Amino acid sequence: MDEEQITAAAYNDRSSYAKNRNKKRKSAGNRFLQNAKGFGRKHSFGRGAELEQEEYNYFLEILEALNGMTGDDTEERSTMANNVYAQIRDKEIKACSNQLSSRVLDNLLGFTDEETLQHVMTVFGENFRVVCCDKFASHVLQKTLFIAVLRCIGEMQVDEDKDASECRKKRKSDVGREMDYNLVMDFSPGHRRVCGKFVKKVAKFLLNNLEEFVWDSFGNYVIRQCVSNLAGITELKIGKGNSAEIRKLIVPDKWFKLINEFCSRLLVWPQFPEFPYNEFTSVLLQNILTSLDQTQDKFQMLQIGEKLLNDSFLLKDPEQDQSDERQKLPKVFHRDSSIRLLEVLVSVADPNFFKDQLYKRLFQGNVLLLSQTRATNFSVQKFLDCVSDKHILEHFFSELEVGLEEILQLGHTGVVASLAKACSRLACQQGKFVKLLLEALHCSDATGVKLLTPVLNLMPPEKQSSVQIHLHGSLILQAILDFNKPIKLVTAILETKNDQLAKVFTDPKGSFIVNAFIASKFVGEKSREKLIRHMEGCYMDLALSSHGSRVLELLYESAGSSQKEAIVRELSERVAQLNSKPWGVIINRKLRVEAYRQNPSQWKNSSKAIGGQRAEKIFDDIVDTGSQSKKRK
Known part of the structure; x- marks a missing residue:
């Protein structure tokens, strides 16, 4: 197989990987669909309100069609939405109260036309008490409120936000596309006013029935969404678990x-x-x-x-044993x-x-005890992440320093990571932190990898059974590299053998250490150059790893012209192997490794030309910025 075939195969592998990832994203929806079909075969037509078999099968077909849709299908979704809502005219409450049909109606509501949405708002407005606390209908009510908010405030969003929304339409998230669609569509002023009245009507109804709905699991959720939307806060699920994207909008x-x-x-x-x-x-x-x-x-x-x-x-909690x-x-x-x-x-x-109030009355004097307790150590982390006063941090530090080793032994490593970030952010207690950390890890006198490994693993050398990078260990090292004097850890990195560093840099958690090393204004230029030279012989190892390839790009961008050539020269000797991985193909394209292999001189000349163009562009940008500033004055 020649190199072109290898390259094509690598692109196909990457394409297959992307397809498999998309399949996983759809798996949850497919599971729901398969379960719904199973219920139908048993003549059980959904949880909640019972549907007729014909109705149930209709919604099954719609859900199956929705699962098969791609991103660029706004018109198709809009047509389907209006047709489906026309089918349930005068039966909206029953349809919303069934698990299957409520899922379909929820997914389509954001793509309905003005008349359809207004009809749905009217129906819900007459049946708030019924739908607010219903297990399934409450979700459709929440979506109706959300869409009404978006349509009401769409014109208030600044142009930059609308431009960003256009770009976000390419996202795979159905909720993200739905949100962007309702923000940028040109709805009539009358429709926007109706949506605004509905938002106010929902809020007033919830206020008048607060005592009842606050204690109800579904009613409570409607209240929470209403309050958040009134403030312009929207939350979009972007992945599995609790990962979400928060967008803040301009509201009246x-x-x-x-x-x-x-x-x-x-x-x-x-x-x-x-x-x-x-x-x-x-x-x-x-x-x-x-x-x-x-x-x-x-x-x-x-x-x-x-x-x-x-x-x-x-x-004081009377249920607790006060002797403890x-x-x-x-x-x-x-x-x-x-x-x-x-x-x-x-x-x-x-x-x-x-x-x-919070520090002096709740945390002061309790910091070490809170850090040592499983449930409360997260409160200490949050406090450290938010502290902005050096004096408070100094007092906080004085309470923690005597128990730093025990905190690490208990596995509450997030406290130490947050402390490191606070020391970096406030430029406070940095030298003391490094000293106490190394003492806690029993590696104060170590150098090179014997110092680096305990910090990355957050484990003293005598207790290490296997070399595994700890997330908080990586974060702590990144914070230390941003300290005013990170020389001890910088030296440890540079004294570690390059093949050992390559293993660290190809790790998902360890790769970000290079970001901190390159970006830190307290790591000298010579140290950066030394790291790039130090990794010679391991550039291919980096290029063939998904995380290491990103590290290689960082090193390349920070390197001088001669070192850039050294990186590409090393890669050019094994182009076929480089093209065997999708990320290797990307490195080949970005660094023009194939071009170097065919003609090094031409590669050098074109690299100089590209560098000159970049410098010229930067200069032009500076000139343009200066001209605009003068005009504003």
């Missing part, structure tokens, strides 16, 4: 008054002090705090924060739901409340 200022009304109603409830300890109400308060942060309502946020702190968080040191902690640290609420409050609190 008058919607903020509705959020305030939710806050005011809840604050006067006698049950408010118990809200943090109930899963439903805790998550509701988390959404409210996030929404208030988005709307920059500091007064309302302070009211909620103070009431939570004084009436709820600082209480850990049980003497304030009540907030004894429940998972309240701990998560505290973490949100920490992330949105203003500096004064953060320092004078």
